[in-house]
Amino acid sequence: MRIVIAEDSILLRAGLTKLLADGGFDVVDAVGDAEQLLRAVGEHRPDVALIDVRMPPTHTDEGIRAALVIRHQYPGVAVLVLSQYVEERYATDLLSIRTSGVGYLLKDRVAHVSDFLDALRRVAAGGTVLDPEVVAQLLVRHRDNPIDRLTPREQEVLRLMAEGRSNNGIVDALRVSHSAVEKYISSILTKLDLPPTDTDHRRVLAVLKFLGS
Amino acid sequence: MAGLPRGVYRDHVISTEAAVPRLRGRALTTALGALWSPRSWRATAHALVGLPAGVVSFALTCGLPVGVGYSAGWSLLYAPGSDWASTTALVVLAVVLPLPLLVAVPGLTALHRRRFRSLLGVTIPPLPRRDGTLPRRLLGELGTSALWRQIAYHVLALFIGTVGAAVTAAFWLAGIGMGVVLALQLTGVWDNERLPSASSGLNVLVPAALLAAPWVARGVARVDTAAARALLGPSRSEALSVRVESLARSRADIVAATDAERRRIERDLHDGAQQRLVSLAMNLGMARANLTDTPEPARRAIAAAHDEATEALAELREFVRGLHPAVLNDRGLDAALSGIVARAPLPVRLTVAVPSRCSPVIEAIAYFVVSEALTNIAKHAHAHHAEVTVEHATGRLRVVVTDDGQGGATLGRTVNGDGTGLRGLAQRAASVDGTFALHSPSGGPTTITVELPCES
Numbered sequence: 001m002r003i004v005i006a007e008d009s010i011l012l013r014a015g016l017t018k019l020l021a022d023g024g025f026d027v028v029d030a031v032g033d034a035e036q037l038l039r040a041v042g043e044h045r046p047d048v049a050l051i052d053v054r055m056p057p058t059h060t061d062e063g064i065r066a067a068l069v070i071r072h073q074y075p076g077v078a079v080l081v082l083s084q085y086v087e088e089r090y091a092t093d094l095l096s097i098r099t100s101g102v103g104y105l106l107k108d109r110v111a112h113v114s115d116f117l118d119a120l121r122r123v124a125a126g127g128t129v130l131d132p133e134v135v136a137q138l139l140v141r142h143r144d145n146p147i148d149r150l151t152p153r154e155q156e157v158l159r160l161m162a163e164g165r166s167n168n169g170i171v172d173a174l175r176v177s178h179s180a181v182e183k184y185i186s187s188i189l190t191k192l193d194l195p196p197t198d199t200d201h202r203r204v205l206a207v208l209k210f211l212g213s
Numbered sequence: 214m215a216g217l218p219r220g221v222y223r224d225h226v227i228s229t230e231a232a233v234p235r236l237r238g239r240a241l242t243t244a245l246g247a248l249w250s251p252r253s254w255r256a257t258a259h260a261l262v263g264l265p266a267g268v269v270s271f272a273l274t275c276g277l278p279v280g281v282g283y284s285a286g287w288s289l290l291y292a293p294g295s296d297w298a299s300t301t302a303l304v305v306l307a308v309v310l311p312l313p314l315l316v317a318v319p320g321l322t323a324l325h326r327r328r329f330r331s332l333l334g335v336t337i338p339p340l341p342r343r344d345g346t347l348p349r350r351l352l353g354e355l356g357t358s359a360l361w362r363q364i365a366y367h368v369l370a371l372f373i374g375t376v377g378a379a380v381t382a383a384f385w386l387a388g389i390g391m392g393v394v395l396a397l398q399l400t401g402v403w404d405n406e407r408l409p410s411a412s413s414g415l416n417v418l419v420p421a422a423l424l425a426a427p428w429v430a431r432g433v434a435r436v437d438t439a440a441a442r443a444l445l446g447p448s449r450s451e452a453l454s455v456r457v458e459s460l461a462r463s464r465a466d467i468v469a470a471t472d473a474e475r476r477r478i479e480r481d482l483h484d485g486a487q488q489r490l491v492s493l494a495m496n497l498g499m500a501r502a503n504l505t506d507t508p509e510p511a512r513r514a515i516a517a518a519h520d521e522a523t524e525a526l527a528e529l530r531e532f533v534r535g536l537h538p539a540v541l542n543d544r545g546l547d548a549a550l551s552g553i554v555a556r557a558p559l560p561v562r563l564t565v566a567v568p569s570r571c572s573p574v575i576e577a578i579a580y581f582v583v584s585e586a587l588t589n590i591a592k593h594a595h596a597h598h599a600e601v602t603v604e605h606a607t608g609r610l611r612v613v614v615t616d617d618g619q620g621g622a623t624l625g626r627t628v629n630g631d632g633t634g635l636r637g638l639a640q641r642a643a644s645v646d647g648t649f650a651l652h653s654p655s656g657g658p659t660t661i662t663v664e665l666p667c668e669s
Contacts, residue, residue: 059539140554
């Protein structure tokens with residue numbers, strides 16, 4: 001799997017490069033700012049772009065803006081955005097174009113190597129990965145909508161769906177049975193007024209509703 | 214008693230006997246010394262220069278306009294009809310003249326200030342400076358007492374100048390001039406019947422006049438200085454308003470500097486310690502994942518170090534986020550508040566209705582109000598729910614934080630007594646002329662209302 005890294009800290013850039021190489025990924029380029037990132041993505045067309053949010057010159061949201069450009073111009077390139085803090089506003093921006101092939105994680109998560117590499121693979125495969133912290137923030141923002149009708153347990157299931165987990169993932173995370181998870185999900189879909197058409201599609205709609213986008 | 218000087222006591226006893234002659238001697242030395250003292254000469258020069266300065270001041274501010282006005286009035290009433298041209302000219306002049314003379318007032322004031330500074334070394338405090346063009350400044354000053362007080366001084370300057378110069382000159386001339394005559398007569402160099410005889414009361418009066426002259430000059434200087442300070446300097450309310458302005462400015466500077474400092478520290482930690490810690494945690498994570506064939510104790514140590522590093526990272530992130538969230542600058546208060554509300558250990562309903570941005574300092578304070586209030590609620594209130602409302606109304610940003618806890622909160626309750634907690638919030642709000650209100654009856658609910666200025 002081919003990856004471009006954009007991270008302004010030399011230390012972390014080297015660390016990430018090593019981490020990914022050890023994990024069997026092919027790091028085709030590692031750059032230090034958004035401008036170089038866009039050039040590298042245009043040139044290499046990687047599977048995933050791994051992007052830091054705060055980069056030169058203004059050290060604010062360069063990474064988010066570059067990620068939006070990539071999502072617009074190169075639909076085939078998945079993006080995984082890393083940051084010291086996650087913000088629901090940035091998440092909403094990232095998800096505004098498409099909810100597939102995108103991830104937004106706290107930088108801390110790279111310390112849990114296998115989880116991080118797993119997230120990277122999920123994003124590359126077209127999945128959505130959101131940090132639990134950002135999901136919590138999105139929940140705060142959407143207390144007034146149908147989500148309120150969900151029980152705490154159903155909200156938890158929906159949160160895990162938003163994090164990009166499959167039914168199996170949810171079973172593992174909540175330590176409940178498969179049938180229980182299926183029951184929760186169908187209840188969620190009913191409460192969110194999503195009539196049964198195509199199950200997978202409804203799942204995305206539920207998450208979208210949850211994210212308010 | 215060991216430390217007390219005994220000499221003082223002894224000195225005191227002796228002085229009761231020697232005090233009278235010593236004092237008299239000192240008075241004489243002082244009086245004679247005053248004759249040579251530069252201060253006396255400066256005061257004399259000041260009094261003498263006061264006469265022409267006073268004449269000019271009076272003429273320009275009062276004499277000329279009043280004179281022209283009087284002439285215009287007289288010619289309107291009594292002049293023959295044939296002389297209408299000069300009558301008209303006088304009337305026009307009487308109407309127009311005060312305007313350029315108004316411009317002269319600050320100039321005259323500057324002249325007098327200079328006289329005080331160069332001759333007496335006295336600086337009359339400056340008047341508050343007005344902005345804008347000259348005509349606008351003058352129009353503005355017409356409404357203030359400062360202009361009229363200056364004119365009053367310029368009128369008064371004639372009297373102080375005349376009387377001051379005359380009296381000062383009289384004492385010096387009497388002292389020196391008559392002293393010379395007296396000396397000539399006593400030595401017999403110049404004997405003239407018509408001159409007052411040396412045996413008259415003059416031999417007392419002349420030295421007295423001479424010795425008094427410096428003190429008279431100083432007295433005149435003192436009176437003039439008092440008048441100038443009262444009339445040319447700022448009035449009490451003007452001085453206070455200048456002070457208030459400068460205090461407000463310096464306070465705003467301090468608040469902005471504190472804010473900038475927080476941002477700098479946040480940035481430094483973000484670029485430094487946080488990145489290093491992420492790198493460390495990542496390396497430990499890699500070691501933990503890859504070194505599966507190392508002995509069990511080594512693996513346990515690596516795992517423990519890895520856990521420590523990730524915990525430290527989370528703690529540092531929490532701390533740095535509290536300093537100044539970068540998203541606040543970027544996307545504003547609404548976006549930044551999601552973060553703290555989501556991290557609160559109790560459910561919080563957040564409503565933000567702020568259509569436009571406030572200044573960065575105000576936004577930062579509003580952010581900390583919410584952050585500190587929620588921290589406080591989590592620590593003390595025993596609440597199940599909290600509600601945060603931020604709204605913008607007529608130049609004010611209103612932040613209301615309510616909880617359903619036990620109430621009874623007071624301002625005195627601080628987390629660690631150094632500006633955090635509710636008192637810290639009140640201080641922060643006050644630092645930008647905001648208000649802070651706490652309503653917390655025993656049994657709850659508690660409501661904190663903070664209003665901050667926010668011009669949009």
